[in-house]
Amino acid sequence: MTVVLALAAAILYGVSDFVGGLASRRLSVWPVGLLACTGAFAGSVVLALAEPGNPTGRDLAWGLLAGVGSGSGTAFLYRGLAQGRMGVVAPVSAVGAVLVPLFVALGTGERPDLFAWIGIVVALPGIWLVSREEGAMDGSARDSTQGSTVDGFVDGLVAGLGFGLLFAALGQVPDSAGYWPLATNQVSSILSMLVAALLLGGNPIPRHRAEAIGLVPGLLAALAVVMFILATRHGLLSLSALITSLYPAVTVLLAVVVLRERIHREQAAGLALCATSIVCVSLA
Numbered sequence: 001m002t003v004v005l006a007l008a009a010a011i012l013y014g015v016s017d018f019v020g021g022l023a024s025r026r027l028s029v030w031p032v033g034l035l036a037c038t039g040a041f042a043g044s045v046v047l048a049l050a051e052p053g054n055p056t057g058r059d060l061a062w063g064l065l066a067g068v069g070s071g072s073g074t075a076f077l078y079r080g081l082a083q084g085r086m087g088v089v090a091p092v093s094a095v096g097a098v099l100v101p102l103f104v105a106l107g108t109g110e111r112p113d114l115f116a117w118i119g120i121v122v123a124l125p126g127i128w129l130v131s132r133e134e135g136a137m138d139g140s141a142r143d144s145t146q147g148s149t150v151d152g153f154v155d156g157l158v159a160g161l162g163f164g165l166l167f168a169a170l171g172q173v174p175d176s177a178g179y180w181p182l183a184t185n186q187v188s189s190i191l192s193m194l195v196a197a198l199l200l201g202g203n204p205i206p207r208h209r210a211e212a213i214g215l216v217p218g219l220l221a222a223l224a225v226v227m228f229i230l231a232t233r234h235g236l237l238s239l240s241a242l243i244t245s246l247y248p249a250v251t252v253l254l255a256v257v258v259l260r261e262r263i264h265r266e267q268a269a270g271l272a273l274c275a276t277s278i279v280c281v282s283l284a
Contacts, residue, residue, distance in 0.1 A: 002235025003282050005227050006243035012224035014250020018258075020217035021251070030202035032214035033074055037193050039218025040225075041186035044179060047226060053178015063181030064188045066169035071192025073097075073162025079200055080155030089156040091131035095124055096160015098245045101168040105238035116239055119280030123242055126273025129266045131248045167244065170229055171237035182225060239281050249274045
């Protein structure tokens with residue numbers, strides 16, 4: 001059940017990133033990002049009203065901390081992608097989203113078995129490869145023309161730490177808390193997105209009706225977080241975060257099916273490793 005729920009989270013995150021990426025490419029990055037956070041907040045409030053639970057102040061604090069990670073992670077990811085550093089930003093952020101909750105889980109006493117460790121070891125290069133642009137290995141991708149590799153690495157590192165903080169913090173919320181911690185997560189995410197946008201020189205205020213499409217990836221992301229929380233309640237945080245972080249593979253597959261983009265050799269190898277990781281974790 002942990003694998004099924006975490007895989008559902010990965011699919012929802014992948015679809016969310018695909019829709020959000022298209023919207024950001026055709027419209028303005030920051031308003032789309034802000035509306036995505038707003039859509040996620042709206043979806044989480046509906047869920048919280050349906051299942052309020054009995055959250056403590058500690059549970060809500062974990063939600064707020066998760067929101068700081070989500071908002072800052074999204075802001076630096078969007079900044080890196082907007083400046084043409086996808087070949088560096090995407091893989092670094094995706095791997096960071098795995099490693100942070102993994103270290104937290106190990107530090108709090110989780111001990112994955114052998115198959116789970118094989119899945120973790122296989123997934124890390126898989127996520128890296130599936131997120132890479134063609135030619136990024138030799139520096140010939142957009143990184144070299146529109147932004148330095150060092151800057152792209154910093155953007156990706158901060159984004160990965162943010163997403164890792166999101167997963168690690170939400171993994172501490174117990175079943176009894178319901179979904180109000182998720183709502184506080186999204187409030188904090190909106191504020192973090194606003195602050196990051198202003199500090200990075202972006203204008204997050206929506207100006208066109210078309211930018212309302214940003215609400216859609218936000219709603220999908222809210223559902224993804226719910227699936228992730230449910231996965232952590234059925235199994236280990238480390239494995240839930242690992243499978244959820246395979247979402248770049250979903251985005252790549254959607255690009256192939258919908259946009260007719262071709263998969264280059266690095267991505268094909270990455271997809272194979274991601275599939276192997278899912279099988280190994282399923283056997284754990």
